[in-house]
Amino acid sequence: MIPSIPQSQAFRKTYTVYVGLFFLFLLAPLIVVAVFSLNDSLFPSLPWEGFTLDWYLEDTKERRGLFHDRAIVDSIGTSLMIAASVAILSVCVAVSNALLFERHQFRGKSVLYSLMLLPLVIPGVILGISVLSFSSGIANSLEDNYGLDFEFLRPGFLLIVLGQFAFISTMATLVISARLRKFDIELEEAALNLGASHFDVFRTITLPWLKPAIMGSAIVAFLMSFENFNTTLILAGSDSPLTITLFDRMREGSTPVLNAVSTLLMLGSGVLALASLFIQRKK
Amino acid sequence: MLRFSGKNLSFYLLLTPLLLTLVLLVILPQLDMLIVSLRERISYGEYTFSLLHYQEFVNEPFYWNTFLRTAVMSIMATLITLLLAFPIAWYIAKIAQGRNKSLIFLACLIPFWVSELVRTYGWMILLRESGVISVFLQWSGLASGPVEMLYNDITVMTGLVYASMLFMVVPLVSTLEGMDDSLVEAAYDLGASTFTVIRTVILPYAMPGVISGCIVVFMLTLGNYLTPTLLGGKDSLWFTEQIFTQFITRFNWEQGAAFGVLLLSLSSLIVWLGLKLSGQSFKKAVAS
Numbered sequence: 001m002i003p004s005i006p007q008s009q010a011f012r013k014t015y016t017v018y019v020g021l022f023f024l025f026l027l028a029p030l031i032v033v034a035v036f037s038l039n040d041s042l043f044p045s046l047p048w049e050g051f052t053l054d055w056y057l058e059d060t061k062e063r064r065g066l067f068h069d070r071a072i073v074d075s076i077g078t079s080l081m082i083a084a085s086v087a088i089l090s091v092c093v094a095v096s097n098a099l100l101f102e103r104h105q106f107r108g109k110s111v112l113y114s115l116m117l118l119p120l121v122i123p124g125v126i127l128g129i130s131v132l133s134f135s136s137g138i139a140n141s142l143e144d145n146y147g148l149d150f151e152f153l154r155p156g157f158l159l160i161v162l163g164q165f166a167f168i169s170t171m172a173t174l175v176i177s178a179r180l181r182k183f184d185i186e187l188e189e190a191a192l193n194l195g196a197s198h199f200d201v202f203r204t205i206t207l208p209w210l211k212p213a214i215m216g217s218a219i220v221a222f223l224m225s226f227e228n229f230n231t232t233l234i235l236a237g238s239d240s241p242l243t244i245t246l247f248d249r250m251r252e253g254s255t256p257v258l259n260a261v262s263t264l265l266m267l268g269s270g271v272l273a274l275a276s277l278f279i280q281r282k283k
Numbered sequence: 284m285l286r287f288s289g290k291n292l293s294f295y296l297l298l299t300p301l302l303l304t305l306v307l308l309v310i311l312p313q314l315d316m317l318i319v320s321l322r323e324r325i326s327y328g329e330y331t332f333s334l335l336h337y338q339e340f341v342n343e344p345f346y347w348n349t350f351l352r353t354a355v356m357s358i359m360a361t362l363i364t365l366l367l368a369f370p371i372a373w374y375i376a377k378i379a380q381g382r383n384k385s386l387i388f389l390a391c392l393i394p395f396w397v398s399e400l401v402r403t404y405g406w407m408i409l410l411r412e413s414g415v416i417s418v419f420l421q422w423s424g425l426a427s428g429p430v431e432m433l434y435n436d437i438t439v440m441t442g443l444v445y446a447s448m449l450f451m452v453v454p455l456v457s458t459l460e461g462m463d464d465s466l467v468e469a470a471y472d473l474g475a476s477t478f479t480v481i482r483t484v485i486l487p488y489a490m491p492g493v494i495s496g497c498i499v500v501f502m503l504t505l506g507n508y509l510t511p512t513l514l515g516g517k518d519s520l521w522f523t524e525q526i527f528t529q530f531i532t533r534f535n536w537e538q539g540a541a542f543g544v545l546l547l548s549l550s551s552l553i554v555w556l557g558l559k560l561s562g563q564s565f566k567k568a569v570a571s
Contacts, residue, residue, distance in 0.1 A: 005471055019374050022367070023390055026448070029405025030397060032415055036408060044408055046418040093300045100297040114565060115305050121498075121554055122313075123506025125523045126543045129530055130312035133319050133540060166308040198293075227398035230508055230523075234530065243400050250404060250513060259408075262401040269396040 030266060037259035044256045056260050066260045075245040078157070079226050082241055085161045086168055086225040087218045093165075094172035094217060095210065101173075102180045119167035124230030131163045132234055156237030163231045168224050172217040179213035180206075212279050219276040223269055313547075320540035336541035346525065346542075353522040354549060356436070357504040360443040361497050364451045367444065368496070369489075372455035377464070388456065395449045403513045406442055407433065410514075434516035442510040447503055451496040458492030459485075494561040498554050505550050522546055 036044035040052035042063075059068040066072055101113060119127065132155065139153035152158045183206065191201045229243045236244045242261070249258055323333035340346045371391070379387050394402055409415050410432040420426040432438055466488070470480045486493075511521035526546065529539030558565060 005468065015370070015374070015378075018370060019387075022371050023387075025445070026390065026394060029402050029409060029445070030393070031405075032408050033401060033405045043413070045413045046415060093304060096297045096300050100294070100301060104294050104297070106294070112301070112305075115309070116301065117565070119309055121502060121550070122309075123502060123523070123546060123550060125506055125508055125526055126316070126547050127312075129526060129539060129543050130316040131308060132530070133536060134312035134315040137315055137319075162308055166304065169304060223396065227400070229399060230506060233508065233527070243398065246400055246404075247509070247513075250400075250407070254404070254407065258404065262398075262404055265401055266397050269398070273392075273396040 033259050034263045034266065037256055037263045039256065041256070044254050044259050056264075064257065066257050066264065069257060071245055072242070072257070072261055075240055075242045078239050079241040079243070082157065082160050082164070083222045083225040086164045087222040089161070089165050090169040090172045090221045091176075091214055091218045093169045094176045095214065097169070097173040098177040098180045098210075102177055116170055116173065119170050122167070124167075124228070125234060127166055128163055128231040128234030131159060131166070131231075135159060154237065155235050156239065159235040159237075160232050160241065163235045164225045164228050167231075168221045171224070172221055175217040175220070176210060176213045179210055183209050215279050216276050219272050219279075223272055227265075227269070316540045316543050319537055320544045322537060324537065336538045337545075339538060340541060340545065349520045349525055350522050350545065350549075352520055353505060356440065356443070357501055360440060360447065360504045361501045363440070364444050364447050364500050365493065365497060368448055368451040368455060372452050372459055372492075375452070376456050376459035376462075391449060391452050394445075399446060399509055402445065403442060403509055406438075406445070406514060410438055433514060434518070436515070439511050439515040439519055442514040443504050443507060446507065446510055447500040450499045450503060454492040454496040454499075455489065456492075458489050462488050490561060491563060494557055494563055498557045501553055501557075502550055505546065505553075 037056075038051055038053070040049040053065075056065045056067060058065040097116065101109070135153045139150055142148045142150060142153075187205055187209075188201050191205055192198070196204070227243065229247070232241055233244060233247070240248075242265075246258060246261060249255075320336055321332060321334070322330040323335045324330055340350075375384060375388050375391070407414070411417070412429045412431040412433075414432070416432065417426070417430045420430055421428070462485070466484055467480055470484045475483070506523060508521070508523040508527065511519040512524060515521065522542065523546070526539050526542045529535045529542060554565075
C-alpha cells in the first residue's frame with residue numbers, strides 16, 4: 001500500500017519481487033533478440049558460439065549480413081519513404097484540425113470531433129480492407145467504363161500512406177490540439193494590434209509555440225508508420241515495406257539476420273524515443 | 284465585413300482537409316465494405332443484393348467458433364492484463380519516488396517504442412523447441428528433452444498480454460496519480476481491511492482509468508494479427524486471420540468484407556457497453 005501505511009516485511013518483499021519479475025517479463029524478449037544477433041552461429045539459439053558482427057557486415061554465400069541483403073535494404077528504403085510521407089502529411093493536417101477545433105465555433109463541431117476520433121477505435125485490419133475495397137472499386141469502375149488504368153489506386157505505396165494516415169493524423173491532432181489549448185490568445189491579439197497580418201502572426205507567434213508538439217508528434221507518427229503492421233499487410237503491393245518483408249521471413253524460419261534487423265530497429269526507435277523525450281523536456 | 288469573410292475563408296480552408304480525410308478514408312470506405320459484404324456475384328461484373336455471406340458465417344461452425352473464440356480470448360487477455368498491470372501502476376503512482384519513478388515509468392514505455400514484430404520474434408526465440416527457455420530447462424534437469432512451448436493457447440495469451448501491457452499501465456498511472464493518499468489513510472484509520480480499501484476506495488476512484496485501459500486493450504487484442512499467427516501457428520484460429528485469408532488468399536472479398544463488418548460490430552458493441560457501464564463519454568475515454 002502507500003508508504004504511510006505500515007505493511008508486513010513479507011508483503012513488501014513480495015511486492016518488490018513482483019515488480020522485478022514484471023520488468024524481466026517486459027525486457028527479456030528484447031534482450032534475447034539483440035544478444036543472438038551477435039552470436040557466431042547459423043541459428044539464433046543457444047549455445048553461445050562467440051561474438052561476431054557477421055550478421056550485420058559479412059557478405060558471403062553462407063552468411064549474408066543485413067547490409068548486403070538486397071531485399072531487406074530495399075524494404076528499409078520503402079519503409080523510410082512511407083514513414084516520412086505519413087509523418088509530414090499527418091502533421092500538416094493535424095495543425096489544420098487543431099486550429100479548426102480550438103479556434104472556431106460551428107454547428108456540428110461535436111459530431112465532427114467524434115468522427116475524427118473514430119479511426120482510433122477501428123481495428124487496423126478493417127481500416128486496411130475498407131480502404132483497399134473502396135479504392136479497388138474506383139479503380140475497377142474507371143477501367144471498365146473509361147479504359148483508364150490508375151496503378152496508384154492498387155495496393156502499394158500510396159494506399160499504405162493513406163491507410164496509415166487515416167489513424168495517425170488523429171493521434172497527431174490530439175497532441176497538437178492539447179498544446180494549442182494552452183496558448184495565450186492575447187499574444188496573437190497584441191501582434192494584430194501592432195499591425196501584423198494574420199499570416200505573419202501565425203508564422204511568427206502561433207507556429208513557434210506549437211513547434212515542440214509538431215516535432216514530437218512527427219516523431220511518433222514516423223515510428224507508428226514505420227512499425228505499423230496490420231493496415232500495411234493488407235495494403236502492401238509488390239515493393240513491400242520492412243515489417244512485411246520481416247514477417248514473411250519469420251514464417252519461413254528464423255536466421256540471425258532477422259535478429260540483426262530487429263536490433264537495428266530497436267536502436268533506431270531508441271534514438272527517436274530519446275529525441276522526442278528531449279523535445280518534451282525542453283518545452 | 285471584410286474581416287468576417289476572412290474568418291469564413293480560413294474556416295473553410297481548415298475544414299476541407301478534415302472533411303476530405305473523413306469522407307474519403309473513413310466514411311466511404313466503411314460504407315463500401317458494408318455494401319460489398321451485402322452483395323453476391325452472379326457473373327463477371329454483375330452483382331445482386333444478398334445475405335449469402337452472413338448466412339455462410341452462421342452455417343459454417345468453423346467461422347463462428349473462430350469468432351467466439353477470438354472474442355472470449357480477447358476478453359480474457361484484457362482481464363489478465365488489468366490484473367497484472369494494476370499493482371505495477373500502483374507502484375509507479377504511489378510507491379516509487381523521484382528519479383526512480385520516472386525510470387520505472389520509462390522502462391514500461393520501452394516496448395511501445397519497439398515494433399510489435401520484434402517483440403513477438405523475441406518470444407519465439409525464447410519459447411520454441413530449440414529456444415532459450417527449453418535449453419535452460421534441460422540444463423537444469425527440469426526437462427529431459429526439448430520442450431516446445433510455441434503454438435498453444437497459453438503462449439498466444441502471453442503474447443497478447445505482453446503486447447497490451449503498456450496501454451493498461453499508462454491510463455491507470457495517470458488516474459491513480461490524481462488520487463489523494465489521505466483517502467486511503469482515512470479508510471485504514473476507520474478500521475477497513477486492505478481488501479475493503481481496495482474494493483470501496485481505490486477501485487471506484489480508478490474506474491475511469493480501468494475502463495479506458497480495458498477498451499483500448501480489448502480493441503487492440505481483437506484486431507491483433509501478428510501475435511496469434513506467429514505464436515499460435517497454423518491452428519491459432521484468430522478472426523483477423525480469416526479476414527486476411529478471404530481477402531488475400533481466396534480473393535473472396537465479399538466474404539472478407541462480411542467478416543470485417545462482423546468484427547467491427549463486435550468491437551463497437553464492446554466499446555459501447557464499456558462506456559455505458561461506466562457512464563463515460565466516448566470522447567473522454569478515447570482522447571485521454
